[in-house]
Amino acid sequence: MKNVNVLVTGIVVAVVVALGHGAVFAYDDLPVPPPPPEGWVPPPRQSENSVTRNVESQIRQRFTAATGGNPNGLLSQQQAKAAGWGFVSDHFSEIDRAGTGYVRLDDVLQFMSERTPQRIMRMKNAPNLNQ
Structure with missing residues (x-):
């Protein structure tokens, strides 16, 4: 009986070892991505400033489109809604702090900049001045 237990244990160990090695090589058949084309240069790393510039550029474009092509114009809540x-x-009432019914590009940019993740994280990590 002892020989049977040793034999069964040996078979179980052999199967576990074989399965373990199979798992290591399970994904060897996946395709490898092609190398980058000749002359390809990776894009520059993004920084907080570059992301901010990109977001502001997109906001300017949307504002200009919503005001009918006038980046220095005024935007109403209805125009913003119509522009999607x-x-x-x-958040129009929060952006229109003066309550005029219209906002300028600077108002939208200021509202958005106050809610960026970077600003919020800086505020959370700033030392509490009231202590």
């Missing part, structure tokens, strides 16, 4: 700019439409 739901975030600005939904």
Whole structure:
């Protein structure tokens, strides 16, 4: 009986070892991505400033489109809604701090910049001045 137990244990160990090695090589048949084309240069790393510039550029473009091509114009809540700019439409009363019914590009940019993840993280990590 003892020989049978040793034999069964040996078979179980052999199967486990074989399965373990199979798992290591399980994905060897996946295709390897091709090398980058000749002359390809990786894009520059993004920084907080470059992301901010890109976001501001997109906001300027949306504002200009929503005001009918006038980047120095005034935007109403109805124009923002008609342009599909739901975030600005939904938060219009917060952006229009003066309550005039219209906002300028600077108002939208200021509202957005106050809610960036970078600013929020800086505020959370800043030492509490009231202590």
